[in-house]
Amino acid sequence: MQHSILIFFAILTLVIVGVFVYVYLSSVNANEESKGMKNALHKRGWFLLILVVVLAMFASITIPKSPYFAFANDTPAKVIHVAAGQFYFMMSYNAIDPKNPSSDPSIEVPVNQVVEFRVTSLDVNHNFGIYNDKNVLIAQTQAMPGYVNRLRYKFTTPGDYNIFCLEYCGSGHQVMRSSFTVK
Numbered sequence: 001m002q003h004s005i006l007i008f009f010a011i012l013t014l015v016i017v018g019v020f021v022y023v024y025l026s027s028v029n030a031n032e033e034s035k036g037m038k039n040a041l042h043k044r045g046w047f048l049l050i051l052v053v054v055l056a057m058f059a060s061i062t063i064p065k066s067p068y069f070a071f072a073n074d075t076p077a078k079v080i081h082v083a084a085g086q087f088y089f090m091m092s093y094n095a096i097d098p099k100n101p102s103s104d105p106s107i108e109v110p111v112n113q114v115v116e117f118r119v120t121s122l123d124v125n126h127n128f129g130i131y132n133d134k135n136v137l138i139a140q141t142q143a144m145p146g147y148v149n150r151l152r153y154k155f156t157t158p159g160d161y162n163i164f165c166l167e168y169c170g171s172g173h174q175v176m177r178s179s180f181t182v183k
């Protein structure tokens with residue numbers, strides 16, 4: 001891992017040096033540029049075309065992998081309602097009334113079935129991050145006041161999962177923690 005980071009930065013350094021060399025050489029060779037505005041517009045056109053092509057390639061590769069489309073055509077086997085607040089998570093099988101919030105003491109989620117978390121906040125912005133028993137983040141969504149964000153996921157490994165807040169939300173941010181069991 002450290003090896004590949006080193007190689008990445010070495011390549012990045014070469015690219016940056018290359019850009020500087022190119023800029024230097026092109027400013028030395030000022031005669032080429034003296035053809036006036038026509039030359040500059042010509043170059044700008046090519047630059048914009050290449051930029052659009054590269055961005056379109058990135059978008060076509062990454063957008064289909066967006067988690068917003070995950071399990072979009074499935075009907076969730078179970079819906080878990082989540083309300084975050086300073087500094088706690090409430091989870092319930094039933095909708096949580098913001099005026100009188102209450103949670104279920106323990107939450108169980110079925111394995112190998114699509115479940116949906118409906119996540120909101122009762123005060124400021126929080127985050128709902130799901131970690132497996134090896135402390136690897138496997139899914140997350142923002143918890144926002146006035147919005148319900150739906151997070152669908154299919155757990156393939158039974159066990160205990162932890163919830164942590166991933167949005168700095170105040171002095172007790174680091175104590176925000178909850179958990180549920182996948183069976």
Ligand SMILES: [Cu+2]
Nearest residue numbers: 165167169173
């Ligand atoms: Cu937080």
